Structures are given as structure tokens and as C-alpha cells.
Amino acid sequence: MLFSPGWRGSVRQDELLAVFTLGLLFGGTLSATVLWLLSGLAEPLPSGARAWLVVAVAVLGALREFGLVRLPLPQNARQIPQEVLQTRLRRGTLQFGFELGTGVRTYVSASTPYVLALGLLLSHQGPLPSLLAGLAFGAGRALSAALTLWSRDPDRDAAIAARLPWITRLTALTLPTALALLALHPLP
């Protein structure tokens, strides 16, 4: 959608990608800041219990992704309106990126972002890991858009759609593995 040709022909697409990425990074950082502030509420729980609770959430996320557990996602069932991109293009793209980057302003259809959010909330990391995780969330979304632009593939949407189940399942499997390994080490 963002890089579709036509009426945006006068604006360089790599410029749009840069602005979009900036918005995603802002959005991800904002959400991570909120999660970090709220994560203090989990502090009274013993660190070991918190770490394994995070693993349990990640396992649940993986089970959902493989269709073994039915779990509705508390996503904001709303699409960011197209008008955002049709008025001021650069500012609209920044807003579009920001809203996507927060992860709460539109559909979030995969389990992994919820595991990330609950993981940060429950594990009560320091500000650095929390903020970097939020920044990386935005960067991960930006990377997907960047690869779409760089591929110059007219059939990119079909390629993404074909691989999406693999992408979501591989990520969903990675999280419990990595977080269980982290849980073996005591939290600070």
C-alpha cells in the first residue's frame, strides 16, 4: 500500500521509507516506554516466577500460532484510514509509521507481538532492554517494508502471503526457546 505507484510518483520511495521507518521507531519506542513504566507493577513477584511466567506466555503464543489453542487477540480491529496518506504525504507517512509502530492502533494478527509486550511487562527489564526491544519492533516492521521496496518484485504480495505462516510460526517457536534459555539465568 505504502509503495504503490501512481499518485505518489513525484515523491521518492526511499524518502517515504525513511520517514515511515522514523515513525515506526518512534511508535515502538513509545509503546516500550509505557510497558517499561507499567512493568514496575510486576516487581513484587519473585524474579524466577516472572521469568517462567514469560516462558509460559511464549509457549501459549506458539501453541496459538500452530492452531493448537484458540485464543482471541485483543487487537484494535481498525485500519489506519487511507486519508492519512492522501493529504500531506510525508507527514501522513510519518503518522502511518507511528501508528503501526505503537502496535495498538491497528490490527496485530500474530502472537509474537503480544508475547513481546507481556514479556516486557512481566519480566520488568531495565529501561535499556525495554526501549531497545521497542525500537527493534519498529525496525522489524520497517525491514519488512524495506525488503518489499528493494525486491522490486511485482508479485511480492503473493510471495509474502505464501511465507507468512512460516514467518509467524518460526518467530513463535523462537520466542519460548530464547526466553526459556534466558529464564535459566537469574534476572537482576
Next chain:
Amino acid sequence: MQPLTAGRARRGLTEPLLPVAALALLAVAAAALDATVLCWTSVGALAGFALSGSV
């Protein structure tokens, strides 16, 4: 064997599963080495990339 054209090379380099594999390895390796910050950063990137297809 088909010749390696610029288009095919570009499609190969931008294969969506490549970042997933790289980030998954990074997350697990970081966790195994108790590199908490790097692990959570990789997990964040994976979570963002898992939403591919929505832009």
C-alpha cells in the same frame, strides 16, 4: 540451471525468511550467552517482522 539474473538475485537477497532465520539464531544465541539486552532486542525485531504483509 537458470542463469542468475539481477532480478532473481534481488529476489533471493530480499527473501522474507532470511531475516527471520538470522534474527531467530541471534535471539537464541544471545539468550544462551545470557546477553539479555541483545536477546530482547532480537525478540523485538522478530515480533515486528512477524507482522509482515500488513504494509
